[in-house]
Amino acid sequence: DVKVTQSSRYLVKRTGEKVFLECVQDMDHENMFWYRQDPGLGLRLIYFSYDVKMKEKGDIPEGYSVSREKKERFSLILESASTNQTSMYLCASFLRGYTFGSGTRLTVV
Amino acid sequence: AQSVTQLDSQVPVFEEAPVELRCNYSSSVSVYLFWYVQYPNQGLQLLLKYLSGSTLVKGINGFEAEFNKSQTSFHLRKPSVHISDTAEYFCAVSSLSGGYNKLIFGAGTRLAVHP
Numbered sequence: 001d002v003k004v005t006q007s008s009r010y011l012v013k014r015t016g017e018k019v020f021l022e023c024v025q026d027m028d029h030e031n032m033f034w035y036r037q038d039p040g041l042g043l044r045l046i047y048f049s050y051d052v053k054m055k056e057k058g059d060i061p062e063g064y065s066v067s068r069e070k071k072e073r074f075s076l077i078l079e080s081a082s083t084n085q086t087s088m089y090l091c092a093s094f095l096r097g098y099t100f101g102s103g104t105r106l107t108v109v
Numbered sequence: 110a111q112s113v114t115q116l117d118s119q120v121p122v123f124e125e126a127p128v129e130l131r132c133n134y135s136s137s138v139s140v141y142l143f144w145y146v147q148y149p150n151q152g153l154q155l156l157l158k159y160l161s162g163s164t165l166v167k168g169i170n171g172f173e174a175e176f177n178k179s180q181t182s183f184h185l186r187k188p189s190v191h192i193s194d195t196a197e198y199f200c201a202v203s204s205l206s207g208g209y210n211k212l213i214f215g216a217g218t219r220l221a222v223h224p
Contacts, residue, residue: 043214098212102152
């Protein structure tokens with residue numbers, strides 16, 4: 001079974017900090033995605049990557065960037081965290097189907 | 110552009126009663142359709158998917174969904190729910206867009222099963 005691992009389950013950060021959310025998949029998938037989940041809004045796509053060093057903006061990329069230096073790792077970066085980025089962040093990888101990580105609940109205070 | 114509308118934000122139901130969670134989508138191209146479930150404090154788990162073929166799709170935990178192309182709907186059903194089905198359910202559509210395969214989600218439906 002494909003495993004998608006998000007390194008942190010819970011994070012608390014201060015406003016203005018640079019935040020890294022890490023995601024690793026173990027099946028050599030090319031496509032990886034970052035979503036944020038908010039009540040009443042479902043999951044919204046932030047960024048995705050279809051290969052190493054390649055990235056595409058999703059529907060809500062503002063305030064975020066990503067890094068894909070190796071195929072198995074896709075990092076989401078909050079350059080200067082703000083309170084409106086408090087959310088649940090979900091990573092996924094795709095080959096013939098999507099596999100999601102367990103999520104990182106980020107609180108920005 | 111694709112979009113997904115889940116018509117009910119919350120659905121309360123008694124145990125052993127039937128349930129239907131409604132999902133409509135819009136897309137100008139062929140789509141793949143999915144239902145995911147999220148139990149409290151967990152990630153998303155695939156319930157079922159429609160890729161092609163039979164419009165009635167059976168999934169895990171006794172759930173099924175019917176793809177209706179004319180009504181652009183993909184409603185999820187279960188004939189008899191259990192307390193353990195209490196969770197949030199997400200409908201999603203996937204299609205090739207600009208050469209990339211993206212998954213677009215609805216806002217979710219919170220199913221609350223009461224004894």
